[in-house]
Amino acid sequence: MRAVLLHGAHDVRVDEVTKPQIVEDGDAIIKLAAACVCGSDLWAYRGIDPITTPISVGHEYCGVVQEVGPSVKNVKPGDFVVGSFFASDNTCEICRSGYQSSCLDRRPMGAENCQAEYLRVPLADGTLVATPTMPDPDLIPSLLAASDVLGTGWFAAKAAEVGPGKAVAVIGDGAVGLLAVLSAKLLGADRIIAMSRHESRQKLAREFGATDIVAERGDEGVARIKALTGGLGVHSALEAVGTQESMMQAIRATRQGGHVGYVGVSHDVSLPGLELFFSHVHLHGGPAPVRDYLPELIERIMKREINPGRVFDLELPFDDAAEAYRAMDERRAIKALLRF
């Protein structure tokens, strides 16, 4: 089968590799409906770690079950399924508390190859959620978005306790940030301030429900948010970048007693204790427990209540994966979909 492999920094190739097989009794093999590139894949693409042997990238997936291991009960061949970037048993105490991305037996799907024609999913019973019917082809981008970026934006909003009557700021205008806007809207936020300086992203943010756009960053951005919220700051800040600047911006834009939901994977972030202490904010985040949200998100997509697939502003044939990475790296595309 064909699969994307990263041979070195900025060196993406589509190679012929062996099709995955059932290894554990709980595995499923799925034929992927499409593949996509995540903003977080760009860290490896840009060479954050040296690459000595070709590595797989990607961790988002949806498609049709081809084969299941002997212990699998919840999905069967022919089902269209969506999973999350961590496979999880969905039965351990941590899963049952709603934190499947910290499952005691979790398996990072980045270790498999999700940018490929077929994928092995371990812990299939706990991980995969089947759609009630075979989705129309135009729903594939949205279902693929549910696998990570939608579920992650949703978690940011949940972690920041977004709800009716609340003012929300979203820091980050990548796919996750934009879908955090959509999530805040769905959860009933009164006012949604999107921070973005890119016209196409501002436009999509407004389409998803943003009521205000702030183009300024850092202290200036915080001052603008305070000015928009009676000097107090927002009730909920959703952080979807993962840098020191974005984290401090989220904390400083939040009023005392408010909530910061952070989902950008931290890179060289160090939070000053005393400032955090007097900020009086609630802080929660981490890898989104997307599995917990999949049933609800899939239902909303299948009913066409939401269209998170709008974050894919570039579609390319699978063999053009290298261009998909280049376009995202150069911020020419928000998110790239690869069609087989």
Added chain:
Amino acid sequence: MRAVLLHGAHDVRVDEVTKPQIVEDGDAIIKLAAACVCGSDLWAYRGIDPITTPISVGHEYCGVVQEVGPSVKNVKPGDFVVGSFFASDNTCEICRSGYQSSCLDRRPMGAENCQAEYLRVPLADGTLVATPTMPDPDLIPSLLAASDVLGTGWFAAKAAEVGPGKAVAVIGDGAVGLLAVLSAKLLGADRIIAMSRHESRQKLAREFGATDIVAERGDEGVARIKALTGGLGVHSALEAVGTQESMMQAIRATRQGGHVGYVGVSHDVSLPGLELFFSHVHLHGGPAPVRDYLPELIERIMKREINPGRVFDLELPFDDAAEAYRAMDERRAIKALLRF
């Protein structure tokens, strides 16, 4: 009147100073029922900042109203009142959301002199809570504890969402930590693990409701807590120290999805973003909004449901304030009460 003044590091004196007067229309003057030393007063006592002119210390108080300014409506001369370490208007949007210690017009009571015979309390209507009747003298220590250490321990437990069925760890065995144990018990925690290596404090922790004592610290302490909680860690960690070690111990002792409530004033704390991200904990804390809790805490004390005054294990005449500081500095006393 007599007042404690800090003349330099380790140089505590009781001086004759001018009695405070009504300055603002909303002020009240109260005759203090007793005075006490807070663990956080020891930072100044130990000379964290150079002292060039005698400074006041302390921020805990209760006593009888002597005089009120012309705009004061909620308390009157003769009322026995308790207030918190931040005076607050209790009407602004931040106060109304339950964060009076971040009141938009807050006044640090440390700027007045709470270790003195009389005290000026600004924003008296918002700040002071009167007891329903004149308390018996033996309740004074508990009411004085409500002013800070009890309310702060209570906030730690609230911030960490302590409740029935939960396992709780308390980091810190000072008065706040011990009263965090009492708070966790009141809030229905199933299991309360107190971290302490001092016999007298362990004993009081058990009296307040601790079910387990862990004497180990750092990684060893975390390992002990995990061993006591099925390998997962506690649902709620209450941090009452404010150092890097205690914060990391609290975060690492908490299970994924659990809550850390931190009330120890941060000193040189810097939280590593990536570890926090994957810890999946909720983090909340800061200066306790004691004002919000005073009505409930005062009621429980007046009904003798709780006896937080037990943290005072040293009582001295007011003129012996220097010995009170020495005893706390040398950890010979948990908390010292000064009687006039």
